[in-house]
Each structure stands twice: as C-alpha cells, then as structure tokens.
Amino acid sequence: MGFLQPELPEVDLTEWRKGTRGERIRPMARHWAEVGFGSPVALHLFYVGKILLYVLGAWLIVLSTKGIDGFTAVGDWWSEPIVFQKVVLYTLLFEVLGLGCGFGPLNNRFFPPMGSVLYWLRPGTIRLPPWPVRVPLTKGDTRTPVDAVLYAALLVTTAATLFLDGTGPVPELDTTVGLLPVAPVAVVLGLLAVLGLRDKVIFLAARGEVYATLTVAFLFGADLVVAAKLVFVVIWMGAATSKLNKHFPFVVSTMMSNSPVVRWKPLKRSFFENFPDDLRPGRWSRLVAHGGTAVEMLAPLVLLFSSGGWPTALAAAALVLFHLIILTAIPMGVPLEWNVFMIFGLLSLFVAHADLGLGELANPLPVALLFVVIAGIVIAGNMFPRKISFLPGMRYYAGNWDTTMWCVKPSAAAKIEQGIVAIASMPQAQLERFYGKDRMEIPMFMGYAFRAMNTHGRALFTLVHRAMADGRESDYVITDGERLCSTAVGWNFGDGHMHNEQLIAAMQRRCHFEPGEVRVVLLDAQPIHRQTQQYRLVDAATGEFERGEVRIADMVTRQPWEDDVPVLVHGPLAEQRPEREEGARQHEQDAQ
Template identity: 85%
Template sequence: MGFLEPDLPVVDMTEWSKGTRSARIRPMARHWAEVGFGTPVALHLFYVGKVGLYILGGWLIMLSTKGIDGFTDVGDWWSEPIVFQKAVLYTLLFEVVGLGCGFGPLNNRFFPPLGSILYWLRPRTIRLPPWPGRVPLTSGTTRTPVDIALYAALLMTTSVALVSAGTGPVPALDTTVGLIPVWQIAVILGLLAAIGLRDKVIFLAARGEVYATLAVTFLFASTDTIVAAKVVFVVIWMGAATSKLNKHFPFVVSTMMSNSPVFRRKSLKRMFFENFPDDLRPGRLSRIFAHGGTAVEMGIPLVLFFSHGGPLTAAAAVVMVGFHLVILTAVPMGVPLEWNVFMIFGVLVLFVAHADLGLGSLNNPAPVALLFIVIAGIVIAGNLFPRTISFLPGMRYYAGNWDTTMWCIKPSAAEKISRGIVAIASMPQAQLERFYGKDRAQIPMFMGYAFRAMNTHGRALFTLVHRAMPAGREGEYTLTDGERICSTAVGWNFGDGHMHNEQLIAAMQQRCHFDPGEVRVVLLDAQPIHKQTQEYRLVDAATGEFERGVVHVADMVTRQPWADDVPVHVHRGNQNDFA
C-alpha cells in the first residue's frame, strides 16, 4: 500500500465492467485477501494521531482536577478512582460528539469525516425513537428544538463533570481527592436516557451499553463503585465471547487480519485463507485466532476478577492488554480505536491498581447484583432475539453476526433523497466520486461490496438482491450498503442494521415520496444463538414488505465471497410481485 495513494485493484475497466456483479466482486475479494482495503499509510497514521490526541485530551482533563498535579507525574495519580470516572465520561463525550467509533474514511465518511454533532444540533434531521408507540412524548421522526436542547445539555453537563473537583477523602478507596459528585452522574444519566428514548441512534453512538452502564456504577458508594465497574467489564468481555460461539467469527478474523496494517506481508495474509486465491474461506490460522481469542475473552476475565493481585493477576492483565492491542493495531472497520484504549486503561486501573477489591469488599451487594442481572439479561436476550436488541447492548462485538441491509436505489430515488432529507453528507456514490473521481469510483464501491461479501452475511445479501429487484432490470439500480444510507440519513453508523430497518425506510418515504419500485431493501436479521438460520425480509419503500423467509448459515459458510446463489427458503410473499 502507498503512503498517500490507496492500493486498489488493477483491472481492465472495459472488460471488468462487462461482467456480472459476482464476477466483478471476485477480483476485489482476492485483492482484499492479500492487501485489504488498500488504505494509504498516511491515513492509518492519521488515526494513530487521533488516538494520541484522545489520550492527550484525557490527560489534560485529569490534571484539571483539584488534587491531581504533575503532567509527568502520572504514576502518582493514574489509579485515582476519579481518574477512571472521568475517563468514562470523557470517552462518552468523545463518542457522542462523533470523534470515536464510526469516524472518518475507514467508516466510509469522507466529506465531512463525522456526522453526529453536525446532525444532532440541527433541526428537522431524522431521529429514530426505539419505542414510539409505547413511550409517551417520543413519537415522530423529526428532530425538534427539544431534542437539540437535550443533546446540548448532555454535552454541557458532561463537560462540567469533567472539570469538577472530587468530593473529598474516601478512606476505603485510599483517596483524598474523592469521587465525582453523585448528582452530576445522575443528571448525565437522566439526560442520556431522555435522549435515548427520543433517538436510539444517539444512545448507541454514546456507546451507552459501556459508558452509561459504568456511569451507573458511580451512583454506588465507596468500594462498591469499583467492584461494580469490574462486574461490568467482565460482562462485556464474556458477553462478547459468548456471541462469538458461531460459524461467522472466523470470517471476521480473516477479513480483519487481511486488512491489518501490522500484518503487511502478502504471504502472511494469504495464510488466513483456506487456499488463496480460489478458496477464500477462513483457513486454519483464522480459526486458531478466532477460537483462541474467544477462549481468552471468555476465561481470562474470570481470572482477573477472582485472583485479587499477585503474579496471576499480572499475567491475566498482560493477556487482556495484548488482546485489545491486537484489535487496536488491526484498525478494524468502524474504527473502535479509543474504545480499545479505554478498555486497556480499565484493565490497569480496576484489576491491577485495585486488585484487592472483590465481592467481599461490597457494602451493599444488592444493587451490584441487580446491575449484573440486568446487563447479563440484555446480553442473553440480544443473542436469543437479535432483531429486537441491537448488537451493541447485546454485546455481539465483532462476532460477524449482525442485522444488515442492502438498498437497491434508482437514480431518481437518489435525487429524491438529496432533496428530501436534511443531511450534511451527500449520497455515498457522490462521496466516492468526489474522492476518487467518477471513473475510478466503481473500484472502491466494489471493494465495499467485497468487504461485505467476505463476511458470511454478504453471500446472503447478494443472493437476495436478485429477488428484490425486477428480473432483467437490475441495471436500473445501484446497490448501496445500508450503513452508507444510515450515515447520510441519520448522521452515524456502526454496523447496526437496527438503524436502517423499516423504521428508517418509513421515515425516508415520508420525506422523499418514492414511487413503487424506486427503492427496494433487503433486510437480513442476525442469527439467534439457538438457531442455524437467519430471517430476511424484502421491502419496497413505497408499498411495504413483499417477501420474507430464511437462509441457512451452513449454506453461507460453505460458499465463496463472490457467491450469489445461497438457497432461499421463502415463508411468505411472491418474489415476482413487482410494481
């Protein structure tokens, strides 16, 4: 890969353009297998610099706290409980502004590199309430001054908490600085809850399942706050590990490691596949990484939680730090880089500096037990009913098992979207043409298809689009990943099909008035942990759902990335019912 220029596949554009979609994806998938997306080195260094600025910003915020002094004396204050509390709130703020997960070109954001705050302080943008028919005062999909005020208040109150002084000595925690006042935490949580009930996207963008849950532990007294935070970390790790007990995860590993800027040798990247270039299913090395990583994420947290110091705790901490460094240095799509830095910091503060605190240190076990039951219950429910619960609170992180969508859009519909919705970013194809030029834009667009196809669900999506579009008229449509539509329409995306399902389709139809057949959407649910099938729905934006059924996981994992012939089992509807 070049320093400034992307390393994209070289093809004969004339001949390549004549091929079917499957034939055109094939060279892209092979290129991905030994190069990845071909991201310029300079862009990776840009993200490294962003992580450095995140760390520096947090460092300076800690030094604004009364009783914490010395830029170079970090060894004297890094383990203060209030430092961990402020790290949580600082990272929450970083994420909810839009600077963390989903930022920049590696998440297909070019101009501008973020949406988030640019959308959520702007009236008439789209909001997506989670339960509009059940929770009073949350119906509708249009952002109002009330929504803007709530979001602005969250930014301000979190900023105030970050520069606040501690409450004073807490002998049980061996601190004279103290903790953030409980009332400030309560206000932040109240605002985030109110915002989340009116717009689930903002709650998810704040990574509420991590930082809001940890903030809840700050409502507890004394040592209980540290022990409860440890419980949250353990649930995050073990919940994520549980979700990876599937056939999809090795595909994530092979796709991520072939895109890693650390594993640069093509010969090494090829080893992650069964038999490059003809068989791009995950190879033995991918399976070793996948199963080994799952075992680490499942078992080592228990060692950390119950060992209470000494060489065993130190060894377990080294393993978990290494685990997150592997993810961090792979620079995965979606770029959850700061999250991994935070998790590393949490390992050191909670499980090393406060290794002595465990269940026996609790003053009031009931709230901690209740918190565990709630968050573990959400993880279990998320794995059993993935259509109902987002992969984020369900903690199906990088499991390869998410709700996904593929939108089939006519040029006339793209024009209606540009005119009909209030947005900052232009339509994805327009962004690619601006960045790469009109002629070359097809290559990165198909590299995006290849990325989706390298994951198991891509085989199903590219099969189902043939059923979504009228036979013989597929050339009239442009296929656009739902992630990119979500980025344009609501200002944030992070691999979650819950943000571009029927709710977003209806909101856009309300604004754009698509004609029948102008927009067709394939919606593929994640696999429930107790089943070996994934449900799908085909929806016309103007007329509604016209087909649903299932695909079998076994049929997806045995096919190549360019396959679009996965057997489809129709439960209801008629694929020939086209307007």
Template identity: 85%
Template sequence: MGFFQPDLPVVDMAEWSKGTRSERIRPMARHWAEVGFGTPVVLHLFYVGKICLYILGGWLISLCTRGIDGFTGVGDWWSEPIVFEKVVLYTLLFEVVGLGCGFGPLNNRYFPPLGSMLYWLRPRTIRLPPWPSVVPLTKGTGRTPVDIVLYAALLVMTAVALFSDGTGPVPELDTAVGLLPVWQIAAILGLLAVIGLRDKVIFLAARGEVYATLAVTFLFAADMVVAAKLVFVVIWMGAATSKLNKHFPFVVSTMMSNSPVFRRKSLKRKFFENFPDDLRPGRLSRIFAHGGTAVEMGIPLVLFFSHGGWLTAVAAIVMVCFHLTILTAIPMGVPLEWNVFMIFGVLVLFVAHADLGLGSLQHPVPVLLLFLVIVGIVIAGNLFPHQISFLPGMRYYAGNWDTTMWCIKPSAAEKINKGIVAIASMPQAQLERFYGKDRAAIPIFMGYAFRAMNTHGRALFTLVHRAMPAGREDEYTITDGERICSTAVGWNFGDGHMHNEQLIAAMHERCHFAPGEVRVVLLDAQPIHKQTQSYRLVDAATGEFERGTVHVADMVTRQPWADDVPVHVLEGSDEP
C-alpha cells in the same frame, strides 16, 4: 500499500465492467485477501494520531482536578477512582460528538469525516425513537428544538463533570481526592436516557452500553470499583459468548488481511483456506478466532477472582495484548478509542485495585441488580437479535449482525438529496469526489467485497436479485445500508437496527418514493439457538413483499462472490 495513494485493484475497466456483479466482486475479494482495503499509510497514521490526541485529552482533563497534580507525575495519580470516572465520561463525550467509532474514511465517511453532532444540533434531521408507540412524547422522526436542547445539555453537563473536583475522602477506595458529585452523574444519565428514548441513535453512538452502564456504577460510591469490574467482565464474556458461531472466523480473516501490521502478502494469504480460489477462513484464522474467544471468555474470570500477584499480572498482560491486537489491526468501523479505554480499565480496575472484590461490597444488592440487568440484556440480545442492537447485546465483532442492502434508482437518489436534511451527500457522490468519477466503481466494489468476505454478504447479494424486478437490475444502484444510514441519520456502526423499516418509513415520508424506486433487503442476525437467519424484502413505497430464511451452513461453505445461497420463502412472492 502506498504512503499517500490507496492500493486499489488493477483491472481492465472495459472488460471488468462487462461482468456480472459476482464476477466483478471476485477480483476485489482476492485483492482484499492479500492487501485489504488498500488504505494509504498516511491514513493509518492519521488514526494513530487521533488515538494519541484522545489519550492526551484524557490526561489533561484528569489534571483539571484538585489533588491531581503533575503532568509527568502520572504514576502518582493515574489509578485514582475519580480519574477513572473522568476517563469514562470523557470517552462518552468523545463518542457522542462523533470523534470515536465510525469516524472518517475507514467508516466510509469522507466529507465531512463525522456526522453526529453536525446532525443532532440541527433541526429536521431524522431521529429514530426505539419505542414510539409505547413511550409517551417520543412519536415522530423529525428532530425538534427540544431534541437539540437535550443533546446540547448532555454535552454541557458532561463537560461540567469533567472539570469538577472530587467530593472528599473515600477510605474504602483509599482516596483522599474522592469521587465526582453524584448529582452530576445522575444528571448525565437522566439526559442520556431521555435522549435515547427520543433517538436511539444518539444513545448507541454514546456507546451507552459501556459508558452509561459504568456511569451507573459511580452512583454506588464505595462499591464503584467492584461494580465496574463486573461490567467489564460482562462486556468481555458477553462478547465471547456471541462469537460461539460459524461467522467469527470470517471476521478474523477479513480484519487481519486488512491489518497494517501484517503487511506481507504471503502472511495475509495464510488466513485463507487456499488463496486465490478458496477464500474461506484458513487454519490461522480459526486459531485466532477460537483462541481469542477462549481468552475473552476465561481470562476475565481470572482477573476478577485472582486479587493480585503474578496471576493477576499475567491475566492483565493477556487482556492488554488482546485489545492491542484489535487496536493495531485498525478495523473497519474504527472502534479504536474503545480498545484504548478497555486497556486503561484493565490496569486501573484489575491491577491497581486488585484487592477489591465481592467481599469488599458495602451494599451488594444494587450491584447485583445492575449485574443481572446487563447479563439479561446480553442473553436476550443473543436469543432475539432482531429486537436488541448488537451493541447492548455485547455482540462485538462476532460477524453476526443485522444488515441491509438498498437498491436505489437514480430518481430516488435525487429525491433523497432534495428531501433529506443531511450534512453528507449520498455515498456514491462522496466516493466520486474522493476517487474521481472514473475510478469510483473500484472502491464501491471493494465495499461490496468487504461485505461479501463476511458470511452475511453471500446472502445479501443473493437476495438483491430477488428484491429487484427480473431483468431490470441495471436500473438500480446497490448501496450498503450502512452508507445510507451515514447520510440519513449521521452515524453508523454496523447496526442494521438503524437502517431497517423505521428508517425506510422516515425517508419515504420525506421523499415520497414511487413503487419500485427503492427496494431494501433486510437480513436479521442469527439467534444463538438457531442455524438460520431471517430476511425481509421491502419496497419503500408499498412495504414488505417477501420474507423467509437462509441457512448459515449454506453461507459459510460458499465463496465471497457467491450469489446463489438457497432461499427458503415463508411469505410473499418474488415481486409485489
């Protein structure tokens, strides 16, 4: 791993290029297993610097509050409830402008390193309403001046709250500074709700399932801290529940082999069954996976019910270490500031306010209702992942996501460049600009290897053969749906709900693809009560032409370069 240069696989380009897709993925997967993506050290330091700036920003914003004084006197004010409120809203703003999850090269975003606000303040960019046929005034996929004004208003209103003072003493929370005005919180939530109904992407990018839900607890005044604790518990235990599957060990082996902390190749190889021939997760990956799931499932209950003392201290240390493990791995998708925020939340809610619990509630009914709603969404998200994004479903880093793979002809790529209002160019063009045209194939296939190291990659690369006409695969460029989403809507974070049939239709409306120009594989996540995953094959011009299922057991027993997963066709045929 070089300081300035990426550590990419060394292959004989002439010979390597002659191989099948499976044969070309094999050396990339082996390289990933002992090196990772090969990110240069300077890029990791860049992300570390971004984390530091995020912390500094929250620190300075907290000081813009009457009664919160002293840059170096943080020990006197860090646990004030209004500081927690401001950090929540500050992080929401940080995310919704595009500086958080999905920022930069580790999310395949090179030029520019963010989309988000560059798209959402621009007319005619694509928006994706969640329920256009049900919710009035949300139909259509084009961004209008109304959408831009709503988004700008959210940014302004959040900034206003960040520079506001507290409303006065709240004895139940032992604060003389007080809390943010309720009307400001209500205005932010109202704007985010309206925006989310017009464009689900912005709501997801704001990490609404975390920060909006916590903002709802701010409406409960004296019960705010206990309600926020319950939200944290649901986040942790919901995420742990979603990891009760066969996919998660593959996430661990892929993430830890890419970690800048675990640098020795000999150690990285231990995360696999038998490097280089068997790259399924090894014993060390299974220990990390099952141990982490147990921590995330059990320790939050200890934190919530222990109410101080050595037990709370130990539990807090365990959860801080849990999030530091994820943070220091600097995972693809870079949910870095979220992990910093969760550590802050552990310390403020469960340590500084350890004495507050269910017995402290002044008005338990609204707190209970909020708890039931978010738990219900988590349950529904695990039972019906096709209907609910993995973010509100709390299925974080479980390895069980909706995914897509797009097969695009050069003529279609040209139509996309001309027909889509976008800031970023198509993924292959970005990679060619960054790595050079001759070497761009290597990072492209490293991206394939990343997808293939996860279980769903085996199914996706099997299904692309069915999506493209037999004998004509060379006419297409295979592109991960994440990268298409990044270009088309300005934000992506592992959620196939943002590049499913809705985006396909929106792009076809603008680009008028010919039949066969764009073929898409859509693979749904696994419902928690089933051992199969559903798929659909869609032609952008003519619609769906095949659907069926694949079995999880067939994916987890194969190697990353496998493209022979058994397919069970339910409707349609190989070609339209």
C-alpha cells in the same frame, strides 16, 4: 501500499464492467485477501494521531482535578478512582460528539468525516425513537428544537462534570481526592436516557452499553470499583459468547488481511483456506478466532476472582494483547479509542485495585441488580437479535449483525438528496468526489467485497437479485445500508436496527418514492440457538413483499463472489423449498 495514494486493484475497466456482480467482486475479494482495502499509510497515521489526541485530552482533563498533579508523574495518580470516572465520562463525550467509532474514511465518511453533532444540533434531521408507541412524548421521526437543546445540554453537562473536583477522602478506596459528586453524574444519566428514548441513535453513538452503564456504577459510592469490574466482565464474556458461531473466523480473516501491521502478503494469504481460489477462513484464522474467544471468556474470570499476583498479571497481559491486536489492525468502523479505554480500564480496575472483590461490597443489592440487568440484556440480545441491537447485546466483532442492502434507482437518489435534511451526500457521490467518476466503481466494489468476505454478504447479494423490481438490476445502485444510514441519520456502526423499516418509513414520508424505486433487503442476525437467519424484502413505497430464511451452513461454504445461497421463502412461495434444498446439497457436495 503507498504513503499518500491508496493501493487499489488493477483491472481492465472495460472488460471488468462486462462481468456480473459476482464476477466483478472476485478480483476485489482477492485483492482484499492480500492487501486489504488498500488505504494509504498516511490515513492509518491519521487515526494513530487521533488516538494520541484522545489520550492527551483525557490526560489534561484529569490534571485539572484538585489533588492530582504532575504531567509526568502518572504513577502517582493514574489509579485514583476519580481518574477512572473522568476517563469514562470523557470517552462518552468523545463518542457522542462523533469523534470515536465510525469516524472518517475507514467508515466511508469522506466529506465531512463525521456526522453526529452536525446532525443532532440541527432541527429537521431524522430521529429514530426506539418505542414511539409505548413511550409517551416520543412519537414522530423529526428532530425538534427541544431535541437539539437536550443534546446540547448533554454535551455541556458532561463537559462541566469533567472539570469538577473530588468530594473528599474515601477510606474504602484508599483515596484522599475522592469521587465525583453524585448529582451532576445523575443529570448526565438522566439527559442521556431522555435523549435515548427520543432517538436511539444518540444512545448507541454514546456507546451507552459501556459508558452509561459504568456511569450508573458511579452512583454506588465506594462500591463503584467492584460494580465497574462486573460491567467489564459482562462486556468481555458477553462478546465472547456471541463469537461462539461459524461467522467469527470470517471476521478474523477479513480484519487481519486489512491490518496495516500485518504487511507480508504470504502471511495475509495464510489466513485463507487456499488463496486465491478458496477465500474461506484458513487454519490461522480459526486458531486466532478460537484462541481470542477463549482469552475473552476465561481471563475476565481470573481477573475478577484473583486478588493480585501472577494470576492477575497473566490474565491482564492476555487481555491487553487481545485489545492491542484489534487496535493495531485499525478495523473498518474504527472502534479505536474504545480499545484504548478497555486497556486503561482493566489496568485501573483489576490491576490497581486487585484487592477489591465481591466480598468487599458494602451494599451488594444495587450492584447485583445492575449485573442482572446488563447480563440479561446480553442473553436476550443473543437469543432475539432482531429485538436488541448488537451494541447493548454486546455482540462485538462476532460477524453476526443485522444488515441491510438498499437497491436505489438514480431517480430515488435525487429524491433523497432533495428530501432529507443531511450534511453528507449519498455514498456514491462521496466516492466520485474522492476517487473521480471514472475510478469510483473500484472502491465501491471493494466495499461490496468487504461485505461479501463476511458470511452475511453471501446472503445479501443473493437476496438483492430477488429484491429488484422485474429483475432489471442495471436500473439500480446497490448501497450498503450502513452507508445510507450515515447520510440519513448522521451515525452508523454496524447496527442494522438503524436502517430497518423505521428508517425506510421515515424516508418514504419525506421522499415519496414510487413503487420499485427503492427496494431493501433486511437480513436479521443469527439467534445463538438457531442455525438460520431471517430476511425480509421491502419496497419503500408499498411495504414488505417477501420474507424467509437462509441457512448458516449454506453461507459458510460459499466464496465471497458466489450469490446463489439457497433461500427458503415463508408464505406463498414456500413450494420452492425442494429445489432450494437440492441446490444446497449439491453445493455442499461440490465444496467437499
């Protein structure tokens, strides 16, 4: 891995290009298993620098508060409740500006490295309201000047609130500095709610399920610390619950092989069953996956119900290590500052205020209501993932998300460039600009390999064969829905809800694709109580033309380069089921 140059697979391009898509993914998957994406060291240092700037920004904002003094006297003020409040709002602002999750080249954002603020202050860009039929004044998919003004108001109000002083002594929290005034906090929440109803992407980009929920806790006065503790517990335990599946070990093996800290190739290979021929997760991946899930499930309960001492210290240390493992792996999608925030939050809430528990609540009813709402969303998100984004459903890193693949003809790509108000160019054009036209196929297929290293990739690449018109696959460029979403709406972070039928329809109204020009595979996440995933095949011009399901058992037994997952079609083609079931049985016997 070079300091300035990426370490890409070495292949004979002429011979490599003669292979099928699966054959071309094979050397990329093997390279990923022992190198990762091959990002240069300088790029990882860039992200480390961004984390340090995030921390410095929070530090300086906190020091602007009356009663909090001393740049190096952190021990005197770090546990003040208003410090936690300001870090929450600062991180919300950091994220909704586009500086956090999904920023930069490790999210395939090269020119520019972010969207977000560049889109959401610009009328004419695409917006995606969550319930346009049910919620008044939210219809349409075009950003108006009013939307831009509302977004600007959110930025200004949040920034202004960060520089307010505390309201005075709160004996229950042992503070003389006090808390942030309730009124500006309520305005921030109101603006984010209105914006979220006009465009769900902005709410998701703000990581509303974390920072907005914690900001709601600010309305509870002296009960905010205990309420915030409950929010943290739901985040951890909700994420742990979503990892009780067969997908998560694949996430671990893929993430650890891409870690800049784990550099010894034999160790990277050990995360797989039998490198280079069997790239299913090995024993180490399963151990890390299940061990991490146990920590994330049990340690929060210890923190919540212990009041200090060694139980609190051990549980806090385990969760700090848990987040540091994710942070130092610098995962694709780069949710880096979020992990820094979670570490600070658990120290600020559970360690510094270990004595505050459920028994100290002055007004338990609103706190209980907040808990029921957010826990209910997590439960519903795991049972009905097609209805609820993996972010409010808190299905973090579980390897189980709604995903899409877009099959786009060059003529359709040209229409997108001309018809969509956007800042970033199409993903293929960005890769050509960064890697050169002759070499851009390598990183593009490395992206395919990343998707295929996760279980859903096997199903997606199987289904693209069924999606492309008349089977003429050479007529299309296969584009990950996340990459296209970043071009069209300005932000992406693993949520297929942002590039489903709603975005397809919005783009069709602007681009007027011909039948067959754009075909999209939509694969729903797995409901926690079922062992299948539903899919839909959609033509942008004519609509859905096939739906069905794939079995999880068929996906986890295949290699990243295998695109022959058995498919059960719902509807007129359902008579094909016996052949598919026989194919699945034969593959399981071969795998055994």
